[in-house]
Amino acid sequence: MKNGMITSSSREQTLALAAQFAHRLKGGEIVFLRGPIGAGKTVFVKGIAQSLGVKGSPTSASFSLLKAYRNKQYCLFHIDLFRLEEGEVFNLGFEEMLEDEKAIILAEWPDPVARMLPQDRLEMNFVLKEGNEREIYLSSYGRVSDALLEYLCKTVKK
Numbered sequence: 001m002k003n004g005m006i007t008s009s010s011r012e013q014t015l016a017l018a019a020q021f022a023h024r025l026k027g028g029e030i031v032f033l034r035g036p037i038g039a040g041k042t043v044f045v046k047g048i049a050q051s052l053g054v055k056g057s058p059t060s061a062s063f064s065l066l067k068a069y070r071n072k073q074y075c076l077f078h079i080d081l082f083r084l085e086e087g088e089v090f091n092l093g094f095e096e097m098l099e100d101e102k103a104i105i106l107a108e109w110p111d112p113v114a115r116m117l118p119q120d121r122l123e124m125n126f127v128l129k130e131g132n133e134r135e136i137y138l139s140s141y142g143r144v145s146d147a148l149l150e151y152l153c154k155t156v157k158k
């Protein structure tokens, strides 16, 4: 397990951070996005989608719990389980998603499904500070996510 913290001062900076992060994604990564409403979780997902060049733009105002955004190279799965609880979430199509080598899984409010997903995941906890300031606390739980965390922290320091 590794830990780290990065900061963002604007929506644009979070988008840029996400775009950088996307360069490092190959498929097979899982990211949990935590933090209150308006913290910037969906902005981060949008930045990744833009950078990967997948079709469509992830949004938060949606009743779909799982959405897929694809191109030839990647398949970005955006999960948003706001207000749901464990036991309320069934048949999201996880089997297919987890077998897909190209799958990059980004999950907001992931608790209802956390136990159905592999351990090795990067957790990003967005904390609201004054104005547009955000602190993003990172924790990783395995080989793949440890490397992602290191990359993200190094990229930001540059």
Ligand SMILES: Nc1ncnc2c1ncn2[C@@H]1O[C@H](COP(=O)(O)OP(=O)(O)O)[C@@H](O)[C@H]1O
Pocket (backbone or CB within 6 Å): 008, 009, 010, 011, 012, 013, 014, 035, 036, 037, 038, 039, 040, 041, 042, 043, 044, 060, 108, 126, 131, 132, 133, 134
């Ligand atoms: N540093 C920042 N990073 C991301 N979003 C920011 C930042 N500062 C202000 N914002 C604004 O905060 C809101 C974040 O919304 P959103 O990403 O949908 O939040 P969440 O998905 O965490 O509920 C957007 O309106 C965005 O413009």
Ligand SMILES: [Mg+2]
Pocket (backbone or CB within 6 Å): 041, 042, 060, 080, 108
């Ligand atoms: Mg959101």
